[in-house]
Amino acid sequence: MPVLTVVANPTSRGSAGAVEDVLRAAAARGWDARVARTTVAETGEAQARRALAAGDAAVVAIGGDGTVRAVATALAGTGIPLGIVPRGTADLFARNLGLPLAASAAVATAVAGEPRAVDLGTCVLHRADGRADAQRFLVVVGVGHDALAIEAASLRRKHRLGWPAYVAAGLGRLRLPGFRVHGVLDDESATTEAWSVLVHNAAGLPAGLRVVPGTSVDDGLLHVVTVTPRRVQDWARIAASGAGLGRAAGVLGTRAVRRALLAPVGAEPLPVQVDGDAEGRAVRIEAAVEPGALLVRAPGRRPAATGRIESRR
Incomplete structure (x- = not known):
């Protein structure tokens, strides 16, 4: 049986x-x-x-x-x-x-x-003390204010509000300056100042929103999203883009890759979240995709x- x-x-x-x-x-x-x-x-x-x-x-x-x-x-x-x-x-x-x-x-x-x-995604979080934490992820690895908002969403609020608890925690961080992040995406490297950098295996959100339209959990790719709002009004463009009602050029940068490496510019480690769980700080984040x-x-x-x-x- x-x-x-x-x-x-x-x-x-x-x-x-x-x-x-x-x-x-x-x-x-x-x-x-x-x-x-x-x-x-x-x-x-x-x-x-x-x-x-x-x-x-x-x-x-x-x-x-x-x-x-x-x-x-x-x-x-x-x-x-x-x-x-x-x-x-x-x-x-x-x-x-x-x-x-x-x-x-x-x-x-x-x-x-x-x-x-x-x-599935795989990631290795390299810590300041030399430890390397390897794990798989289903949906996303995020660095920056996205991760800090998840840290701030208390367990009590998560149980009471559900996923809007994450949104509520993030609203208070909208005006804060970004993080300087160096990225190597496949074989190309760049440095940016971003509110958050998100490495998605799956890019759908609650309420039918999509961070990256046209993606799926079986496309064999990771989708790296750089969130760089410069004004409060830019968040409205981001929301409209997620709903498929507009584009957020210059505010949301996207790139499809098989491998990504993220690191802080400077000595301060980056806050990290993996699939909605706060994972502390890391000095380097390596991510890759395992197709099928x-x-x-x-x-x-x-x-x-x-x-x-x-x-x-």
């Missing part, structure tokens, strides 16, 4: 009910299922690796982008499909994949959706490297 492991973040909204729904959906298909809840010490990667070691045929992650990222790190390159029941603050990866956010549809897709091959590294269960029929769940026992 195929086995499905449910990796659930118990602090996510509606987690307990979602777990029960997934267990019922698995049982209805004749699968065995077990639950592995995340902790502060083990945020999902270790649970998913134990499922792989046991020969499980699929994994469902219940939680936000942080939980999904941890599970995806373990499943990358294995051919084992990941089902996602979004229960986070922004759920950006699920939104970019077009996954349903409503409970019943999300569970049905997570258990029985068609596997779709999507890209992850299988995710999604609505509809798409070509993929594997089919429905089959027992590996």
Whole structure:
């Protein structure tokens, strides 16, 4: 009998009910299922690796982008499909994949959706003390005020407001001066002063906005966005561009690459966020794309490297 492991973040909204729904959906298909809840010490990667070691045929992650990222790190390159029941603050990866956010549809897709091959990002954060922190990312690595706004969005406000908590935290930083950043994008280098520099694997935002129109999570590219507003009015142009209602030339710079390196100009490290989690400061950030590294269960029929769940026992 195929086995499905449910990796659930118990602090996510509606987690307990979602777990029960997934267990019922698995049982209805004749699968065995077990639950592995995340902790502060083990945020999902270790649970998913134990499922792989046991020969499980699929994994469902219940939680936000942080939980999904941890599970995806373990499943990358294995051919084992990941089902996602979004229960986070922004759920950006699920939104970019077009996954349903409503409970019943999300569970049905997570258990029985068609596997779709999507890209993952990798990044190495080099610290001032010489440490190098390597990790994968689903959506974005950001440096500058974007990262500081995420630091400022308290856990309490995130639970109360959802993704607008990030917006609220960023509004107070709109007039602040930018960061001097040196970038090497593939083989070209440049230096700029930017409010933020964002390296996107997926460029969709809540409310249907897109940082870079026309991109997708399976295009095999990273999309580097340099945000350089000079006046408060420039933020209106950025918002209009995200809604597809205009362009923000001179304010938003975009470049499609396979590899990016960012570093501060000067000795002060850059604040960094990865998929909406504050990651402290770094003196160098290296990012690259892993095309088609992850299988995710999604609505509809798409070509993929594997089919429905089959027992590996």
